[in-house]
Amino acid sequence: MEKINLEDKLKDKVQLGVLPTPLYRLVNIEKSLNYESIYIKRDDMTGLGPGGNKTRSLEYLLAEAIKENADSIIVSGPLQSNLCTLTACACNKLGLSCVLVHNGEEPERYEGNVLLNHILGVEMHFIGNVGEAERSSYVDKLYRELKERGSTPYIIKNGASTGYGAFGYINAVYEIVEQCKSNNIKIDEIFAPGGNGGVATGLIYGNAMLGFPFKINIISVEYDKKKLLNNIEKIMEEINEITNIPFNYKIEDICNIIDDYRGEGWGQNTIESEKMVFDFAKTEGIFIENIYNSKVIVGMIDMIKKKKIEGNVCYIHTGGFGSLFSQF
């Protein structure tokens, strides 16, 4: 297979977001830490629905779906999945039908992202408190049923943390480099959350392709370091299959994966992360949710205080605003 031109491939997407997202300094946090400079990249303001990182992934995944003539999109996740809500928004914008599969009971009162999904008017399946394997066989069954009815469905797999899904954050690195150039800003360190690892893989790959302008710090909010690394390696293989560009780096050598702030894992607050939701809103007037972003900021601030990092820092706010309304 021929090696692709990455910059051309990055343009091969549908437009869902309002990009570039804002990049500016968190002056109050800087003052409180006596540290210059701390930037925020407002990917919570990607412009689609409640905003967030998955908008970038969906630009590539739904371009694939449309190429495959899909007319309906199946996506699955927990009740408060940010991906599900953003997919519903994207489908409405693109005129695709959208089916959400939630592992969870239908709530008596819709709140947070479930309420948004209801307003968006998409089809919702609540399949009870089942595990991932059962959810995935339900999705497969739905796929076959839709096909039998003459529809052309497309499944968004692995929470959009796939090779194409990760293209969103390859593109984000190009975007940050461009913003730094045009605003005469220097950024040394980037901080972002690691869940399934799609954001992380995109950032790591984009950073490598551009000659390592940044140091990438991934705060794991879900898995231990070994498992997150494993996920990143898998997604990286998928990117390599798409691009066919030689990529001979060991992931640990080109990024810093930190699992000291995840507590008991996904959705399990730590005392510090819960407090940060309030502190950040009080200090900067910016809302963060308490699964991904609160732990990243706790980690970033702790590392700044412990002098574990140097230079200008940039925190990527990955959104998830809809879920905040169900967290307290």
Ligand SMILES: Cc1ncc(COP(=O)(O)O)c(C=O)c1O
């Ligand atoms: C708000 C938010 N931030 C970060 C992530 C983590 O992304 P990834 O699974 O690509 O690591 C997610 C994933 O759902 C998310 O919803």
